[in-house]
Amino acid sequence: MKTVSFQLYSARNFPPLSDVLKTVAAAGYKQVEGYGALYAALDDAAIEALKQDLDSNGLTMPSAHFGLDMLESDPVRVLQIAGVLGIRAIYCPYLLPDQRPTDAAGWKAFGERLQAAGKPYRDAGLDFGWHNHDFEFHALADGSLPQDHIFAGGPDLSWEADIAWVIRGGADPFAWVEKYGSRITSVHVKDIAVAGENTDQDGWADVGHGTVDWAKLFKVLSSTPVKYYVVEHDNPKDFKVTAERSIASIQSY
Numbered sequence: 001m002k003t004v005s006f007q008l009y010s011a012r013n014f015p016p017l018s019d020v021l022k023t024v025a026a027a028g029y030k031q032v033e034g035y036g037a038l039y040a041a042l043d044d045a046a047i048e049a050l051k052q053d054l055d056s057n058g059l060t061m062p063s064a065h066f067g068l069d070m071l072e073s074d075p076v077r078v079l080q081i082a083g084v085l086g087i088r089a090i091y092c093p094y095l096l097p098d099q100r101p102t103d104a105a106g107w108k109a110f111g112e113r114l115q116a117a118g119k120p121y122r123d124a125g126l127d128f129g130w131h132n133h134d135f136e137f138h139a140l141a142d143g144s145l146p147q148d149h150i151f152a153g154g155p156d157l158s159w160e161a162d163i164a165w166v167i168r169g170g171a172d173p174f175a176w177v178e179k180y181g182s183r184i185t186s187v188h189v190k191d192i193a194v195a196g197e198n199t200d201q202d203g204w205a206d207v208g209h210g211t212v213d214w215a216k217l218f219k220v221l222s223s224t225p226v227k228y229y230v231v232e233h234d235n236p237k238d239f240k241v242t243a244e245r246s247i248a249s250i251q252s253y
Contacts, residue, residue, distance in 0.1 A: 002218075004247050005031035005063065007188065007232040008038060011239040018053055020239070025057040027243040033186075033230045034064035035093070039081055047084050054085070061085050063160075063186055063228050065093040065131065068117065075120040082126065089127035089185060089228065091160040092117070100135060100146075107146040111153020122156060127185050127227075129158030137169030145171075151180060162188035162232075164204070164212055177220050186228040187221060189214065189250060202235045206242045208249025218253045 006029045011020040017038070024032060032054070039047060054061060064087045066078055071092060082090065092114060101107045118128035136147035151157060161184050166173045177184065191210030193203050207214060229250065236242040 002229055002250060002253075003031060004029060004189075004250050005033050005228050005230040006243055006247075007033045007035070007230050009035040009065075010231070010233045010236060010242065012037075013235075014239050017050075021053055021057045021059060023240050024243055025059055027240070028247050029231075029243070030058065031060050031062055031228070033228070034061050034085070034087070036065055036067045036070065039064075039085070040066065040070055042081075044080075044084075047081055051084055051086075061087055063087065063089040063091065063230065065091050068092050068095070068114075071117045071121075079120065079124055079126075082121075082124075087126070089129070089158070090118075090121050091129050091131040091158075091186065093131040094133065095135075097135075102140070104140055104142060104144050104149050107140075107149035108153040111150040111157065113153075114150065114157055115154035118154070118157065127158050128156075129160055129183070129185060130154070131160040131186075131188070132162050132169075133165045134169035137166060137171040147176075151183070157183065158185040159183040160186040160188065160228075160230075162190070163217060164188070164190045164192050167192060167212065173217065174220060177217075177224065181221075181224040184221065184224040184226050186230060187226050188230050188232045189246070190232045190234070191246075201233070201237055204233050204235060206233065206236075206249070207231060207246035208252070209245060214249070215253045218250075 006024045121128040163173045191205040191207045191212045193205040231246040233242045
């Protein structure tokens with residue numbers, strides 16, 4: 001049986017968090033993945049309260065997202081938060097459109113920036129990596145792809161592979177898993193609806209109820225170092241239904 005995590009970003013529109021944690025635990029999850037807005041601005045007491053809330057629901061948070069600004073500007077605080085919450089893997093999740101490089105050299109430099117940003121976390125014994133979206137798979141003017149340049153600039157970067165975004169970027173996920181599987185320490189498990197369906201959910205679907213071949217992907221991913229299979233849906237209509245249906249699908253593969 002796979003250990004499945006739930007990305008709490010999926011439930012950001014369904015507060016309060018305490019109720020979300022109860023629902024996720026009741027659905028059978030033992031782990032959750034955090035995102036920056038949950039804890040970046042909290043004081044020590046609030047971080048401790050979050051840890052107690054996780055504990056009371058039998059949940060751990062072994063992996064988490066932090067924004068690049070905080071990762072670079074305040075590693076001491078990031079490590080404090082990680083220490084209290086039990087976070088063992090940190091992934092930088094995004095780059096705003098106006099900050100994205102436009103050529104190969106720029107993307108390699110961004111990879112070098114991530115490599116440098118990750119040093120204090122690697123030195124502390126944590127895993128550190130990049131979480132992709134679709135833009136890393138959009139070809140540059142010279143035909144090359146940003147994702148390759150990010151990894152060239154960041155030789156020690158792990159990869160939290162968001163498979164559905166790889167597909168939405170127009171790329172073949174199996175080819176990318178084969179190419180960089182040795183870097184994959186976490187996978188975002190989400191699904192893409194049939195074209196024209198779930199338009200009120202940005203075209204995403206609950207895992208196992210869309211078009212992504214997860215049964216085959218899990219077999220391929222089993223040969224990578226992946227530790228965390230993280231259920232995500234960027235805009236669910238009902239996060240409880242998404243949580244329940246997704247974990248059921250995953251455990252059937």
